[in-house]
Amino acid sequence: MREDVEALDIRDVTANWVNAEVLSHQIDERIKALADLSDTPLFFGRLDYLHAPGADRAEGAGGERFYIGRRHVHDADGDPMVIDWRAPVSQPFYRASRKDPMDVGLRRRFGYTGGELTAYEDEHLTDPAEAETASRLLQQEIEKPRVGPMRDIVATIQPEQDEIVRAGLGGTVCVQGGPGTGKTAVGLHRVAYLLYAYRDRLARTGTLVIGPNRSFLHYIEQVLPALGELEVRQATVDDLVAQVSGVEVRGADEPATALLKGDARMAEVLRRAVRSHVTLPTEPLVVVRGSRRWRVPAYELEEIVRELLDRDIRYGAAREALPQRIAHAVLVRMEQAGEAPDDRVQDAVARNAAVKAAVKALWPPVDPAKLVLRLLSDPEFLAGQADGVLDEDERKLLLWARPARSVRSAKWSAADAVLIDEAADLVRRTPSLGHVVLDEAQDLSPMQYRAVGRRCTTGSATVLGDLAQGTTPWATRSWQEALRHLGKPEGVVEELTAGFRVPTDVIGYASRLLPHIAPGLTPVASVRENPGFFEIRPVDGAEAVVAACGELLRNEGSVGLVAADARVPVLAEALSAAGVGYLAPGEETTARTRLTLVPASLAKGLEYDYVVLDEPRAVVDGEPDERTGLRRLYVTLTRAVSGLVVTHATALPEQLA
Template sequence: MTAQSVNANDPLERERAHLASSRAALRAMRADVEALDIKDVTANWVNAAVLQRQIDERIAALADLAHTPLFFGRLDYLHAPGAEKAEGAEGERFYIGRRHVHDGDGDPMVIDWRAPVSQPFYRASKKDPMDVGTRRRFGYTGGELTAYEDEDLTDAAGGEQASRLLQTEIERPRVGPMRDIVATIQPEQDEIVRAGIGGTVCVQGAPGTGKTAVGLHRVAYLLYAHRERLARTGTLVIGPNRSFLRYIEQVLPALGELNVAQATVDDLVGHVEVRGADSADAARIKGDARMAEVLRRAVRAGVTMPVEPVVVVRGSRRWRVPAYEIEEIVRELLDRDIRYGAARDALPQRIAHAVLVRMEEAGEAPDDRVQDAVARNAAVKAAVKAVWPAVDPAKLVLRLLSDAEFLAEHAAGVLTEDEQRTVLWARPARSVRSAKWSAADAVLIDEATDLVARTPSLGHVVLDEAQDLSPMQYRAVGRRCTTGSATILGDLAQGTTPWATSSWAEALTHLGKPDAAVEELTQGFRVPREVIAYASRLLPAIAPGLAAATSMRESPGDFAVRAVALDGLDDAVLAACGEALAREGSVGLIAADARVAVLGELLTAAGLPYLAPGEETTEAARLTLVPASLAKGLEYDYVVLDEPAAVVAGEPDERTGLRRLYVALTRAVSGLTVVHAEPLPGALG
């Protein structure tokens, strides 16, 4: 491997010239789209509006981001890809970048990183060069191409060597929201990114292994490889909270993908306004998969057997369907276990069919129009209303949580009496609107809604921080991809809810994807070696079955643990923040939720401006004050961790508290300073 800097004028200038030509070609591609005139090619205003929207999206996708490298690598093939590898055959050269760019003749100047021909950039090695002679990486400073580095893959005897530019890119200070990792994807990450759309993939990833970025790049890859299919069925990224979604929202647009929806689980189940909160025990029971059976029973509770026949009058004739025959129809629909609403829609047609049989026996020749008319007959509609009444999911859940007898009837043998008392509201609400619904209640309403009518399925769903979901929340997400696939991302060691999953097999079963492949990422790329080693001391207590993560970072990172007197804690935290701000990059001050207000006042009094989680850092404001409960998934160049004992004490139990602490310890990219007055947890002593 040889490295060349800006002083190597000739090769570097040629690469800069290619970059300038590629940017000019991209501008020309965008100008061509902007110049399209559609006034004479659409039949009506609806078609015109749809086409114009597609053109606008195409124009936005062709934007040239000035400070984002258009290409980051080059592959020099030994032979033409796909051609017979004949001796003396001339290979081709491809520049690998974030999107495809072609010149005026249609010849490629930059190849999309997702194209098959780009795959060797991530996977080729000296052991398996994949017909690549030289792999070149480019270094950039402020959007300007400043260096390149070549790796000769034909020298099998030379051994693998670390890339200096790759290492520099991984360790580059992080200012602003999460950015893509397209230039640094590693072989094990690439295998997950390019996995087929047909199956679900679960990624168990230790902190700093890039699992979130892998999931987002997987969406971008699937949209490239299966664009028409996913354009019809849709894609969705689900994150743990709004702060997290704001943090990651720029990754996909930087890769040219603008139409991927993002939501939290609470957004998905937002049938009612959430204004209340459950105790930990109540939330755990409401989130238990057993509640699905309670709801299934309650939804069907209104179905009753008929006691009167249905008499349909048409003209001078009266057609009678006896009660016992209607009961047979009702029982058959119940036995089929189809959704409540679908069965209710089928019932009048089944009764009408029974009437048509009698008509045919009497010598008439009714057709489908007659059957539809009979199904709309007032007598049939009245019978359906009495036998199979409509169900309002929110009202049903309201009754379950307010009426002890109703709950006991449908939870018998499923929930214990103590569990039933725990989930019942202390003050029953009078209406859906006045009820103080909790987040767990909203999930129950979503389950009931699906029991009544099928939830539409998407083509692909990415679920991040999945370890924190309850079984009922897994079911809610699974309903959104019953006919599609999913990418599940998480870390069992970072589960910080009372209902956090203990195994991916269990979680995937609740999700409805029990056959999903589980991949494990243990090679860290962002968290410094000393930091991840320190945090990993907690693993035996919080996740005994998981292997400790390692780090490929060459630098150990800045790491310090400072014990101070109780009355000196605040000053020590402010001093640590000042030291971090003296360096380049973002700074996160992470503290127990109960300490955030106090620290906010201290920062203001000290003249240190600070942001809330998810807000974009700038040179004027690089410090973010982060409640420990919102730290998951976020990263900062430097982290100051305030009083670990308070972070642990802020959770319902010690194990959950230690998991929360593990999360907080692993948010640092370049350096971590732990400041404490109380004794540290035993594992960190």
């Protein structure tokens, strides 16, 4: 298929060079989408239908056989050889069972090693003599060692996951899932499914995946290209607001200040601040055209301004409408005087110098960054806009100790950039995408949710997260509240509780923390047959931690050394002294270097075959309060796919006893 596209000759099929460039670009993108991944087999399953799909079964029509794979593959005549996993005919591969075989007589799974077919396994779904047994190939695929970035899970999607993946584009879905339940994979495969089922619509409106940090985005960036989807943007919330705010983040807020700046009440303060620039007229407006003078009294100008305020449309749109409204009032007077002005006259009046001056005085332009700068620097202005919304102590918390002289010189924080983004949307509408996937959403503030929601006001969203893993001062308390801030209160909340990644012993140990960090959540139940390797090891120094890493490196797969941020320099020095090479989070593991040194603050969303967790007490103590620290510890305890070694020189937190 790729060679056919490469052989296309477009020299005589385009009308001009512009069309030729566009078509050439489309062909290049198609060639990229058909890239051959040597270790990624094109098909992983087979379905033998009892009857042809869609045929009248009463006619006794024979069944059909379909191979199911990551991509649609056809032969030289265009006949399908492999059916895309997202096609409706492929759905029984994930959902058919002996209770509901969905007209499938046989389901076959194929097993691969290094891209080569090494096994297959059959399930006769309509044979009463065959006992129901767990799929060993499915289990082996789930437990396969993880080396390198995240890969797709099209061969192992479970029925409850498939329901979420194939949910329609019209609604917003929120997925609560504990560690190892596959929520991130479900979100990415949902994007791939939506692009398949609604390609034309999403090609116009666009899709976006939002992750917590760049390390995480780098970890997941190969999943969608492996499924042939190359047009999905990936970004963090900070990336999105930076594009709009235009300011450089060089400062950091104290936790209490960041918590307040992320509070949803700040939206009302900003709305008032933007509208405070509007001034009601006190003088009439006189417009001179030729030898005539047309007078619009102050009371009529005030009616126009108040009407625009009452409509509560965006500040910039109202400012653009104001000169036309004033011009219309002038045209009414012209008609009353016997003239017959047309639209060209109205446009000319709207551009009149007197009208422009009046608009500038009544509805001046607003720069979002300068507005936020004034709010954070001017006590009187802040007090006026926050009256009845924020108390005096909260207003003092917001004000900068050293007010900046200009937008350029200000030391903006990440939370400030979100405020500027909110103000910018009050002035001019933020463009909306067709679908947004928001991962690790539990760590977003209400104002960050609003920033994401602005990017999908006319589209839908897939929200992914785990309330137990919230590690920010403003961590989400409930998904209903989060969906409300996102602007999607009608969103449906689904819960994944079957754990496929974290071994039984490891998730059981980590779940001891749940009553202290998220009492209402259902603990994850691991479905893995292999209980995993788990050990708690007292040590007397960094050298012993390095030795534990060395032991795990003898096994196949990746190793992560996870530690409190403050402990990372000590461990880095010990690794270097021992001659052990290591990577930073997000860097791809290789056959030579399979160890990654991971600060606890960056561990969320990442996974390694084996993990050494250094000093749990230090992880807890590295956070502003114990509950946040215990949530951070829960995250770090659940990064292992095959085995976990907990090393400690100080006492373990009592919640793990």
